[in-house]
Every structure is written in C-alpha cells, then in structure tokens.
Amino acid sequence: MYNLINLGLDTKKPDEPRNYKSERIGTPYMKAFLILEDGTVFEGTSIGSTKEIISEIVFNTSMTGYLEVLTDPSYAGQAVVMTYPLIGNYGICYEDMESERPWPDGFIVRELSRIPSNFRSEDTIQHFLEKHDIPGISGIDTRALTKILREKGTMNGMITTKVYADYAEPVSRMHSYSVKGVVKATSCKEKHTIRAAEAFAAPIKKVALLDLGAKSNIANSLAARGCEVTVYPCDTPASEILASNPDGIMLSNGPGDPKENVEIIAEIKKLYDSETPIFAICLGHQLMALATGADTFKLKYGHRGGNHPVKDHETGRVYISSQNHGYAVNPESLDAKIAEPAFTNVNDGTNEGLRYIGKNIFTVQYHPEACPGPQDSAYLFDRFIKMMGGNE
C-alpha cells in the first residue's frame, strides 16, 4: 500500500568512527510490512531485528521521549507507533532508560534519523533495537495508521520482512493474539532497595513499592524526596510487605489487562485493609479499584502521550499529564462509600484518579513520574509523603 525508500539509518555502533557520508540514496533497504488485523498493509523499511512478530498496535503522541517509551514496561505485549515523524534525532542516552531493557514487541516510525545528535547520546535506535532483537518498520504513513487505530480502535498487527502472497493466513493468526502474562514478565524477580538521595542523611520515610512493571522514575522520584524505597516483585504476598512495616506503599504502573491479575488483586485488597498509606499509579490504580469492587473497561484506543489534561477535583486545577493506558476505571461502578473520583480527563471525561473514603489512599491513572512527558504532577509524590506524615 505504501512504498518508501528511507534515507538510511546509521547502523554503526557508537564506538566506531562516524562516517556521515552516505551513498545510500536510492538504495533500497530490506523491505518490511506492517499488516493489520483489518487487512490493511503498510510497506516500509525494516529497522531493528528482522524477526516476525504479532502484537497489539498502539500509538503514542509524544514528540520527545522515544527511549522512555521503549523502556516503559507498560508497553510489554504491544507494538508502538510514534505519531511524531522524526524519531532517533538525539540517539540513545542510556541513563534515560525507564527500565533495564526495551519492552515493546515492535517499533513503528515514519522516519529514523540517520545520525543521532546529542551530547549524551551513546547509541542509535537501530543498534539498540537490533541488540534487543526488537523488529520495527520505518517509512510508513504513521498518520494514516493512527487514524485507522483511532477510528477502528486498537487492533492487532504483524511486523514482518516476509512477503506474503496472501494476507489471510497472517491475519487469521493475529486474531487470536492477546496481551497476556506481561505483569509477571516485566516485574523484578528479586526484592531490592533504592536508597534515599544523597542529600538526605537518613531516609525521611520508608516506602514499599510493588513492582507491577514499574518505570524507574517512580522509585527515583521518591528517593529524590528522601524516601528509601524497597521494590517488591509483583507476586509478593501482602503480608510480607506489611511485615516490613513501611511508612507507605506505592503500587506501580504496569502492562496488560488489569483483570488478568486475579492473585495480585487479592493481595492488594489486603493492603487496602491495612492502615498503611497507599499511592498507586496506572495499573496500580486499576488494581486497587478492582480490589475494592469497581470495574475496568478497555478504551477504544487508549491514552498514550504527554498532553492529556487532567482536572484535580479538589483544587479545580487542570494539569497536563503523561499518560499510557489502554484501560480505565468505570466511575459508574464505584461504591460511593469506598471511593470517589478525584481526577478526570478534560478531553473525554474518563476517570483519571480516585480518592478512597476514610483511607489514606489515593490513586491516579496517569504518570506523575513523567519520563517521558510533563512533570506538572510531580506534586503528587509530595502529597504522598505528606500522607505518610512527612513534610510536603
């Protein structure tokens, strides 16, 4: 459907001398195809690994922060389309990674920069994807793709370098795909501790962070505020966490359908029943809602980007937030005695956060830890610290 010869990618590793001269114009690269469940086919250029994958295709509208997107565990089981057309401009700055590795199954862009240019850049996207065996496609009309996803809703798709004579077969394989088991896959395997920032002689609070596929900056944001953060694997029993007697519990973000996590939900109910202050983000927010009897549903095409306005009911203020979620809590399903909406999306009116009645618990659907995206909601970490009895 679309054919485009990209100008080329710098596949050189950063330690090799840069040779910017390119003779590549007009030289075709290995072709790649993005095949959607509805039968649409985009033809482009292969980037990263050349292996074939089937995944759920979602789009992200952030104009910067592609590395943070790639390393956000919430994208596990999905392939991400960047709507901003020029990706890779500032290369890969390893210190900006939100987890140990990239998680998406595939990466879809309009154009990958031929050279990275930033004083911190240590690698190129091309090499980074290759290293982690993640396939991708460039040179396609990402806007046309986004419009399909917007109109028909998130759907499955395949990225492949194989030429199919008939798309019926791959499409039939796609139908059966669903995002599964991703929380377990992305969560840490061992408990570990992150010390409070050096500026603090002693930690002001001790926080237990339940890692459901957490972005690093959640723990970092707390550590920067003087908290010592103990990170627990997602299958840690509530009793173990509570036994460590933390000042507060943080439930992290994470990937997939919240309802899939039946066991974790049961443990979170126990955390709810304790008197420990709890702050939850994204998947954590959804799981807390499910644990207390509310329901979640899948959004047509989700919220993924750095420009979503969220209204704080308490102050009436609107904050621009970083978001990445395909599911949301149904506010109709809330038991008014248990929880009430605390934040709402100004664009579509969906729920963006809850306040738990009579409890030191508040949860948000969006990402106060940013990375990528606006830092405007970082004040929520201060609110959490205050809730734990610290100074805001």
Added chain:
Amino acid sequence: MPKNPQIKKVLVLGSGPIIIGQAAEFDYAGTQACRSLKEEGIEVVLLNSNPATIMTDKDIADRVYIEPLTLEVVEQLIKKEKPDSVLPTLGGQAGLNLAMELEEAGFLQENNVRLIGTTALTIKKAEDREMFKETMEKIGEPVAPSDIVENVEDGLRIAEEIGYPIVLRPAYTLGGSGGGIAQNPEECREILENGLRLSRVGQVLVERCIAGWKEIEYEVMRDGAGNVITVCNMENIDPVGVHTGDSIVVAPSQTLGDKEYQMLRTSALNIITELGITGGCNVQYALHPTSFEYCVIEVNPRVSRSSALASKATGYPIAKVAAKIALGYTLDEIKNAVTKKTYASFEPMLDYCVVKMPRLPFDKFISAKRSLGTQMKATGEVMSICTNFEGGLMKAIRSLEQHVDCLQSYDFTDLDVDGLRRQLAEVDDRRIWVIAEALRRGMSYDEIHEITKIDHWFIDKLSILVEMEQALAKGPLTPELLKEAKRIEFPDNVISRLTGVPQDEIKAMRKENEITAAYKMVDTCAAEFAAETPYYYSCFDGSNEVEYTHDKKKVLVLGSGPIRIGQGIEFDFCSVHSTWAFSKEGYETIIVNNNPETVSTDFDIADKLYFEPLTPEDVESIVDIEKPDGAVVQFGGQTAIKLTEALMKMGVPILGTAAEDVDAAEDRELFDAILEQCDIPRPAGHTVFTIEEAKVAANELGYPVLVRPSYVLGGQGMQICINDHDVEEFIGIINQIAQDHPILVDKYIVGKEIEVDAVCDGEDILIPGIMEHIERTGVHSGDSISVYPAKSITPTVEAKLVDYTEKLARALHVKGMINIQFIVTGEDVYIIEVNPRSSRTVPYISKVTGIPIVPLATRVICGHTLKELGYKPGLQKKADYIAIKMPVFSFEKIRGADISLGPEMKSTGECLGIAKTFNEALYKAFQGAGLKLPKHKNMIITVRESEHENVVEIARRFQNVGYKIFATRGTAKVLNDNGVKALTVRKLEQESPNILDLILGHEVDLVIDIPQQGAERSHDGFVIRRNAIETGVHVLTSLDTAGALATSLENRAQELTLIDIATVENL
C-alpha cells in the same frame, strides 16, 4: 471560572505601523482577539494607527480609531468612549508600552479602567531589567549573569566572577561598536579599555557569553485560575547570537531529548506562573549544547511574532484563547477550535515538522551589511509544513520569493576552502547555502559545526539535500529516486535542472508512478481525535486526507507570501476581504499562502487553507485535488499576479481581468499601443536588455532618466540616472538576477504624483477618490505622503484623471481592481504606470471613503455590475475628512542601508492621520509615524546645489518655529544671504567638531539632507544619514516632506478630534 460580568466594553490597543520586528502578526492576533471578544458580546473599541490592517475594519471592532498611538490620544479616547477595560497584550511592544505609560500616569485608576490580560506589575517584572533579574533569581531560574562596570579593574573582577568567555558591550555606542568576546583576562583588559573610551557614558556591560548555545523558545499560556500549558516549543537552527526573528526556526525542537525538553518546559511554566500572566507568553532560552545548563534570555508577556508562528505551526489559536482568558474564562472552559471536541487546556502534539525562514530585505538595501545579529532585520517570514525537515526547508526556501529554490541558489563555488571557512564564520542570511557548498567540498560535519555551532543534526539534513542533488545530477532518474527527491520536496524545476530531464517528462513520470502530493491536516493532536478544521499541508509520503467535494462553485484565492518591502500587509487585507466576499457570493473559498503572520492564514478565514509555497507546481498540486472553478490573482500582489500564466496552463480560469490584459499593462509595447489608442500621454521611454542599449536610449531621451525592470512591485531596482555612469551601474545591479523581461528606460519628469484606485465592471468605473502625494515624482509612491482627497489639482486635471482612468480600465477590459499612477505638471497629465490589480492604497482609501472596495471588486468579478450593487459610477463625492497616509521606515534596523528616498521603495509600513482639516491630519500622521518634535530645537540642513533656492523658505519656516539651524558651508551661505540665520558646521572629513560630532552629541532633532540624484559620488551624505538614523535623529531627504513637517509644526493642534472610522460612510 466563568466570564467576568463587569467587562462589557474593551479598548484593544493595536501595534501601529509595520516596522521590522513588529509586523503583520499583530494584525492577526488583534483580529482574532477582537472577533473572540465580540463572540462574547463585548463591545470592542479599537485603536491602531495602521490603516492597512484588517483589525481596523468596522466588521472586526465596533468602534475603530485609526489615530496615533500616543498617550495623548489614548487618554482622550478613554474619556470619549469610556471603556471599562483595556487589553494591551495584543498590540506588541507598542501596545504594552502605551499601557505602561497609562498606568504610570495614574490615568487608568483615575478613570476606573482596568488592564486585562496582564497587570502593570507583570509587565514590569518581565520588561524591567533589574526586576526581571530579581524575579528569575527568586524562582531559581538562571539568567546570563551580567554587570555594568565603569573601570577596567571592576570589569576584570566581574569577568572573573562570571567566568570566561564573556561578552563586553559598551553602553551607547553606535551599533555596539567597541564590544567583543574575551576568552581571558588579557583580551578582557584590551576590549574594556577600548570600550570604556568609546562609550559616551563610560560604561561597559560585562556578560556571560552564551553565543553558540542552542536557542530554544517556548510559547506558554496561563489562565486566571493558574492553569498552565505549553502550546509549542521551537528550536532555532542558528544558535544564540542571531535574533530569533532572523533565524531559521523549526517546530517542535529536534535535537532535545525529553529531559531537556521537559526541563525547559517546566521552567517556562514556572516563569509564567511567577509573573502571574493571564494569557500568552513567550520565553526564550539559551541551552548549553553539551550540558543541561541553560539561561533565560528573554520573556515577552504578550502575544508576539513567535506566538503567531506557534499558532500557525500547531493550529492552537493563542490570541483567541488569550482574549477569552482576559475575560475571565479558564482554559478548560474554552473549546479547542480545531477539534471542536476537546478543550483549550491541552498541549498540541505535532505529527509533522514546521520550518520558518526569515524574509530579509537585502535585495532592497544592496549596500546594507547582510550580517545577522541581535538586531532583527527581517521584514517578514515564511513557514512551511512537511512530514520531514528536509522537505520543510525546501518548501520554505521556495516560498521566500527571493529567486531561490534549492541549496544551489547562491553560488559559492568560486571560494577556495579557506574562503569557505571564512564565509562560514560570517553569520548572514546565506549561511545554509554556504554550508551546502562546504558539504559538497567534503568538509566534515565537525568542522562545520565548530565554525557555525549549528547542530550536527541540521548539518546532516543539509547534507541529505546535497546528496540528493548529487544523486540527481549523476542519474539516471529512476522512479525510486524521483520518489525520494519528491519526499524531501525537490521541486520539478530543480530536478529538471539537475537531471537534464525536461519538466513535462518529470511530470509524466510522476503521474505514471503515482508520485503526487497528498494533503494532511493540521489538527493539534497528531490524529488522536477527529478534527474538523480544513487546514492542510502537502507531503509526498502519505495518503491524501482532503475529501473532494464540489457542492458549490469553488474559488482559489492566492495570497501574497512573505511581507517584504513593497508588498506588505495591504495585500493580505485584500486577500481576506476578497475571500469573505466570495463566501457571501456563495463560493467555496480556498486560500493558498505561506505567511504565518497573516490573517489570511488563520484557519477560519476561508473554507479551506493550504499552507503551501506559491509556485506554479505547488499550486498545481492543489488544483489537481480541488479542481476549482476559478482563481483570483488580483488581490495577492505581484506574487499572485505572477501565477496567472501558470494557472491558465492548468486550465484554471482567471476570475476578473483576463491574463492577456494583465500582460498588456506590464508589456511595454502592448501598453504603448493601448495608450496611443486612448490618446493618453506618458513620459517617453524605451525597452532595453543591455547596458549599451540603455545608454543609447537614455541619451536619446536626455538625462535624467528612470531605469527599472518590468514585472516588479515596489519599484524594485528602480533608479534615477543622471549620466551614463549611473546607467551602467544600475543596469549592472538589475542584471545580477537573470531577467526574463526587458528593462524600461523612461524620461524622468518632475511633477506632482497622483494615484487612483478604481473598480471596473467591464463597463462602468467607480473611482472612490483621488490621492495626491506630497513628494514630487522621483520618490516611490509607497514612500510618499499621500493625501486624500487630492488638494491641489484643478478641475481640468481632475476631469483628465477621471477620463484617463475610465479609458484605461475599459481598454484593458478590467474586471475588478485597477491602480493608476499619474504625473501632473501644470494642466498636463501623464501616466506613470498601471496595475490591473489591487494596490497598497486600497485599504487606506476604503477606510477613509467608507466604500468597501475589495468586496465591491469581488462582487463585480462574480458578475454583478456596479449599478446593480447600488453604486453610481464615476468619481465619488469627496469624504468629509482629510486622510493622510504617512510612510514609516525601519532604517535604524538595517545597518548600512541608504535611507535617501528615491524611486525604489524603502518603507516598511504606514500610518494614517485623519481629521477635518489638512493640518490636523498631517499632525496626526507625523505623530503616528513616531515623529515627536521638537526636543532640542536644533537642526542640520545640507542640500544639493540645485535645491538651494527651494530650501530658503523651508528653513525660514523652521527658524520661525524656533529652530536653530546648522548647515554645511554652501547651504549656510545661501541661507544667510537670504536672511535665514545658519551656523556653518565643518564637513565630515574636516577636523572635529564637525557635522558628525553634532549629530552624535544627541543635540539635534532633525537633519534635512537632500542628496544628489543618481549614484551618489560622495560617501559623506550616506555616512551622515546613517549616523543620524542610528543616533535616533530624524532625517528627511525630500524638501517636500520637510515642507509638510514645517506645516505640521506651525499648526500644532491642541485638542485632537478623534474619528470613529466605523461611522464613515459614503454611499
């Protein structure tokens, strides 16, 4: 927070005449804001001295005052109209300064008028150097540290504290002379010693050197509840050191990671919060290229050129939202006008790349230095949108209308590598072309970056364009290569030039391989939500989103491109009014334009907006998609007229005057035939191609002669020649750019210049009025003071003017607008030129006569007759007012530009003086142009010998109003001999104190300098005029203007009468 119910009547301050640094963007912002206020039922009173603006139309505001933007006027206006609020943030720096003056005078409080959109404290915090520094320190935002020193020791100490390298700027020296960058104490001492000596006040500013850092801007908004958002960020390709108005700018930023992007975004939001701005604000940063260190360079607490650019780049209407916020609304209560589904409290996400390029006036000021620095020099700008940066840049280049269409357009092949290195170090408007040449020679990115400090990423993009040039030149042109070339927006003509393949073959190859432009929507949200706004840009690597509909007749309105001297905001006024009129006639309207500053590129003016270059190929791609029933070219100035032939070839009918007739007016031979047929005289003349032919023609006609290229606007390249030498010089300059058309050599006749705009329906002609210029022939009409109604012509001449206009309009089969310029000597009337299109004077004459000329012409084009529309043909009765259009110049901004007036236009804008009497109108016009006299009551007069007899009376009049006159020897002698006391000053080359010392001493109000005609042999006059301008002294180079100024000083009106233009009617 709902609307504040106490706000019912708002005074909106405009920005006045167009000058460099304050251009059409404020008409766009002001118009949008006024409409936004009216939407809310607010009564809008508008004050702006610029008659060429759309905001000064009676359908935009309820009460319209085209009066000088002075404290005196605004106070009187507030007393007369009694608004409850003043909105000052949409009128640029001019509006803001006026608001501050009002506030400081205590006038607002006394009269119970509130400032909305900002407070005086906010303005102070942002504008006052000290308060700004304090405010930034309070919230921990870094500014480049600096201090003022008065001796070398202090300077060295401060420099040590700040850290090297440092910038040293002596206070009050001309154009920053004596300053420099010091890397170490030795250099610092040297520059300081010199700078302290040169500075008149013995002060030098010592500042942290941030030249070469990345320059990044953020456009942010805040409402009364404290909600804050970022509309857009932008990255200047040229690092800190070049004014952002003169930089190539890309949106969003390209080389910033999320960490840097968010760091600066958070900073910008902290700043707007601390300043307490309610509305829009622009924050400029310098970001260290290899660290996270940054400095706040500047904050503009108002809408600005950058905010207009950000609005067009994102689709987010900043001025409209700012106006609503000023009324008390919060961001989450204001609908997103683009999606109509979401709210203003979000941040636009782009899924394309925007490139802005400045339009610099060096083609007008050949003697001016091309170098770019912290003083903005651009008169306008172009913007382009594409899915990739290379394409954006290519589109922007060909939008400039500067005879450039790719990176080969300026030729540096004659420079050797060292020469190239030196040229790279020159920061001027051709830098990207120099980089392209360096890349062709194989210079490394690192070396280019080292010299220019331009980021590697941009250098690589330029390299991609150069590589494509090379690939095309090498060939063969395969469909794959063609597709890639089109993806990065190589126009067919350039591909043809590089490959040698004829354009029509390339076109055929494109058709065959389906390589055609597709159009994408600017929707503020990267396709996340469905949007309804028909605002499009083209790309070659995607599917088309424009839905073809053809429910009603479709008209293509071609805009006028970037604002440059000779083609200003007037043509945008005409394009917009024509669009509205077509819409009322039941047409679907489609605007094509590339100027982000204008009203015409606001997405709700036409039914569809294509933000595209105005070249035949780009227009044809739109035509292919839209299949319009016709195109109108007579309102978009020369830019649109130039497309006539191409449109006809595409099979698009030209609505209004036919293409052959447009040609007949420009083609000398055809035109002469028409004049002969109508029995209308014109100054004798010839068409020539070479210098030799020109000299023969000139000698036959007899000097002085006028020399000019045909098919240009604003008298570009037009000069008066008094001898063969001049002819050689000027034709040489004209022929620097390849000419498709002949050069005209005409006898120069001294006389009164008269200008007429008329509307013709093919049969009847309506002449709204006759305008007379104060300056005699020889000064370009755009630079002349124009008086309506003409005040010194006899009934016989008037009858001739009307007769000639009618004859010409009929002979040229004009349908729509025609503009004619005449020379009158005694009872004789000659034609100078005819333009079968809308002109610079149309907005002005429309407003003062109350006749809606553009809508009228548009309806005539649609097939109505003047009579049918209720107008009586012929010259209309004179209005009750005298209206004087005064040109405004920006000479102080362009170093090295010669300011003397001549046949080539040099003014950037205009203002209006309107009153019941000539004298009051003249006084207002001078006031509006910023002439605030007298101050010191000292003046210098130096005139060429041929004017000696004419200068005496004028000098006497200045003496009578109290002026002490200094004059150069010859002039002084004539004056003293005739009883006007004049002190002789030494000439420039003589020892001090001489004429220059007098000027630099800041004790002179005015210089009257009448230079020799032709190429000036002496450099003195030039130096004197430049120094005067840069010292802020007014300079007049025409005795006629001087006479008018004397009249104005003799008749200083006490109480001005303010006239509401909205009430002027003439039917």
